[in-house]
Amino acid sequence: MKNPLMSGRKNANSHSGRAFSDRKWIIPFFASLLVSLTLLLSASFGIFTSSYGGDQLPVDVIYSSKAEESSGFFVESDLREMFNSSGYSNLEPPRLAYLISGTKGDTRRMLRTLQAVYHPRNQYILHLDLEAPPRERVELGTYVKSDPTFLEVGNVRVMAQSNLVTYKGPTMIASTLQAMAIMLRESLEWDWFINLSASDYPLVTQDDLLYVFSNLSRSLNFIEHMQLTGWKLTQRAKPIIIDPGLYLSKKSDLSVTSQRRSLPTSFKLFTGSAWVMLTRTFLEYCIMGWENLPRTLLMYYSNFISSPEGYFHTIICNNEQFRSTAISHDLHYIAWDTPPKQHPISLTIKDFDKMVKSKAPFARKFAREDPVLDRIDKELLGRTTRFAPGAWCIGSSENGSDPCSVRGDYSEFRPGPGAKRLQELLSTLLSEDSLKKQCS
Numbered sequence: 001m002k003n004p005l006m007s008g009r010k011n012a013n014s015h016s017g018r019a020f021s022d023r024k025w026i027i028p029f030f031a032s033l034l035v036s037l038t039l040l041l042s043a044s045f046g047i048f049t050s051s052y053g054g055d056q057l058p059v060d061v062i063y064s065s066k067a068e069e070s071s072g073f074f075v076e077s078d079l080r081e082m083f084n085s086s087g088y089s090n091l092e093p094p095r096l097a098y099l100i101s102g103t104k105g106d107t108r109r110m111l112r113t114l115q116a117v118y119h120p121r122n123q124y125i126l127h128l129d130l131e132a133p134p135r136e137r138v139e140l141g142t143y144v145k146s147d148p149t150f151l152e153v154g155n156v157r158v159m160a161q162s163n164l165v166t167y168k169g170p171t172m173i174a175s176t177l178q179a180m181a182i183m184l185r186e187s188l189e190w191d192w193f194i195n196l197s198a199s200d201y202p203l204v205t206q207d208d209l210l211y212v213f214s215n216l217s218r219s220l221n222f223i224e225h226m227q228l229t230g231w232k233l234t235q236r237a238k239p240i241i242i243d244p245g246l247y248l249s250k251k252s253d254l255s256v257t258s259q260r261r262s263l264p265t266s267f268k269l270f271t272g273s274a275w276v277m278l279t280r281t282f283l284e285y286c287i288m289g290w291e292n293l294p295r296t297l298l299m300y301y302s303n304f305i306s307s308p309e310g311y312f313h314t315i316i317c318n319n320e321q322f323r324s325t326a327i328s329h330d331l332h333y334i335a336w337d338t339p340p341k342q343h344p345i346s347l348t349i350k351d352f353d354k355m356v357k358s359k360a361p362f363a364r365k366f367a368r369e370d371p372v373l374d375r376i377d378k379e380l381l382g383r384t385t386r387f388a389p390g391a392w393c394i395g396s397s398e399n400g401s402d403p404c405s406v407r408g409d410y411s412e413f414r415p416g417p418g419a420k421r422l423q424e425l426l427s428t429l430l431s432e433d434s435l436k437k438q439c440s
Helices: 004-045 064-071 076-086 107-116 134-148 148-153 170-188 204-216 230-237 281-288 295-302 311-317 349-358 371-383 417-429
Strands: 096-102 123-128 156-158 193-197 237-240 255-260 276-278
Touching: 096 107, 096 170, 096 204, 107 123, 107 134, 107 371, 123 134, 123 170, 134 148, 170 193, 170 281, 170 295, 193 281, 204 349, 204 417, 230 237, 237 295, 276 281, 281 295, 281 311, 295 311, 349 371
Parallel strands: 096 123, 096 193, 123 156
Antiparallel strands: 193 276, 237 255
């Protein structure tokens, strides 16, 4: 039989234990209350001051000194500052990022253009559009992977995704923007982006080009432009087009709808050459767009005739930061019929002297394996093997050997007559009279 007294003691101990444990919250409660009162008093009466002895800062509006140095609370200013900072020192010689694009039957001349503009300092992306058969894309990729120089330096890429590109349509812009985005993601060290087609060819060596641009401001964008006015404004801006390349798997001409649209009032339209040399800073703005202008214009130009000849031009001339950096020249020699037709004249031997006198670093367009390309190789580029030689090629050239098979310092250049021609062209383009015409 249980002792009632002992049972009562157990119950009493159990009750007192629960009562004691229930009182455990009292100490933490008063401690947290004390901390809360202290923080409230500090916010109300300024008990704590800043560590550097300055003015008191209310706790609900404290923000970082970096945000204070920019434009207050707006994140766009911080993005602009971040992307305006160079990826590496401007004291180094510049680096170029090339996009070389082609279509069906262009594999070999794309490779020829690549070899003519190759330099280990630069970056290269090759895009063969969807109209080219898979066999040609395999051939292009196999060549790049098997070339010992490309393999060791690692600066040549082939776009795995082939896009359908319609001439004069927004699919060309989309393909170019994709290549730009890849370049921005893959490589931090380049200053200018240049787009070339398989029918383009250089008129100066990369040593000439890099040497001249070493002494040039890296804020300059070379983009031929003029304001779209008159009958061109009506014929290009009011029609609404559809690019079949956005929806179909086979290339066809642009479709023009029966509807017309009014002219924009929030921005001015500009037009010019589709061939450009644009700065990394400007392209970061186009891709990352801390303002909405690049995206607004991308949507606008998705239904615009000859959108590759207006998209970047309209962006740069409607932006306060970049307007003064636009130099109205595409750095190409291009010959046109009179009056001009849809496509330029194919250049031949008879155009050689005009190309040289133009002082441009590039020319277009050339037919496949036209004899004038051999003359350019021999007389302007000094190219007898795979690459146009430069100071980086330190190997022997005896018995037909490739001097570029042995590589030296990529930062040294050996400029030739092409550098002098290019300097003369840039002196004209950067003259006071020429700069007055920017975005006008």
